[in-house]
Amino acid sequence: MGVLASLASGLLTGLTLIIAIGAQNAYVLRQGLLRAHVGPVVAVCAISDLVLIVAGVSGIGTVVEQAGWILDVVRWLGVAFLTWYGVSSLLRARRPQGLEAARAGAPSLRAAVTTAVALTWLNPHVYLDTVLLLGSIANAQQSDQGGGRWWFTVGACAASILWFTALGYGARLAERALARPRAWRVLDVLIGLTMLAIAVKLASG
Template sequence: MDTTTTAVAAATGLLTGLGLIVAIGAQNAFVLRQGLLRRHVGPVVAVCAASDAVLIVAGVAGIGTLVALAPMVVDVLRWGGVVFLTTYGLLALRRAVRPAALDPAAAAGRGLGRTVATAAALTWLNPHVYLDTLLMLGSVAQQEGPALRWWFAGGAVLASLLWFTGLGYGAARAHRLLERPGTWRVLEALVGVVMLAIALRLALQPV
C-alpha cells in the first residue's frame, strides 16, 4: 500500500463526508446559532464532530447492515425526530416573535448541559444521520477495500471536524450581526423554519 493510494482514499472520504454534512440541516442550524451567540461553541462542535466520528466508524465497520435489517429502529427514530424537531422549531418561532428575542443576552441564557443535550438530540434523533452515515458512507467505504476503508473513514471524520469547527467559530466571528436590531429575530425565525421543514420531510417520507 503506497502513500498515494492511501491519500486518495482519505481525500475521497473527506469529499464524501463534506458532501453529506454541508447541506443545511438541524445540526448545522444549531451550530450556526450557537456560534453567533458565542455560547458553548466548543462543546457543541465537539458533540457534533464526535457523534459523526462514532457513526462513521460504525458505518465503515459494517454496523449499517444491522440497521438495514432492523427498519423498525429507524422508524422509531424517525417519529422521535419529528416530535423533537417540531417542538424545537415552534420554540424558535416563539422566540422570534417575542420582544426579548432581540436581546442576545437573553437568548444566551441556556446552560451548558441543556445546550449539549440539544446538540446530541439533533444528531442522534435524526434518522437521516443513520441512513447517510451508516448505510451510504459505510457502503462507499467498503468499495475502498479492507485496508483503505479506514483511510476513507479518517478523511470523513476529518471533514466533519473541519466543517463543524469552521461553522461554529466562523459564525462566532460574525457575532456583531446580532447587535443590529431584528437580526436575532430573523435568525430564530430561520432556525425555526429549517427545523419544521425537516420534521415535515421526515413525517412525509415513504415508509
C-alpha cells in the same frame, strides 16, 4: 487507490454529506453566534459523527438496514423534538432581542449538550447517510495495501471535525450583522422554519 486519494475522497464525501443545511448545523451555528458552550456542542456533533462513520465502515449498516422499526421509532421521536424546537424558535422571534440579550438567555451547558445529542441521534437520515451510505462507499475503496477504506474513513472523520469546528467557532464572524434585534429575529425565524421543514420531511417518510 492510494492513501492520499483515499483520504481526499473520504474528506470530500464527508463534507458533501455534512455541509447541507440541516437541524444539526443550524443549532451549531446558533450556539456559535451566542458563544455559548461551543466546544461541548462541537465535540458532541463531531464525536457522534465519528462513532457513526466507524460503525458504518465496520458493517453495522447491515443491522440498521434490517431493523426498520428502530428507524421508525427514531423518526417519530425526531419529528416531535424538531417540531418543539422549531416552534420554540418561532416563539423567540416574536420577542426580538439583540445579540447581547440573546447571550444572556443562552441555554445551560446541560441543555445545550442534550439538544445537540437529540438533534444528532434522533435524525434517521444520520443513520441512512452516515452509516449506510458513507459505510458502503468506504467499503468500496481499494488500495495496494488493502486499507483504502480506513484511510477513506480517516478523511471522512476529519471532514466532520473540520466542519463543525469551523461552523461553531467561525460563526462569530457574522456577529456584527446580527447585533440588532431585527437581524436576530430573522435568524430565529429561519432556524424555526428549517426545523419544522425537516420535521415535515421526516413525518412524510
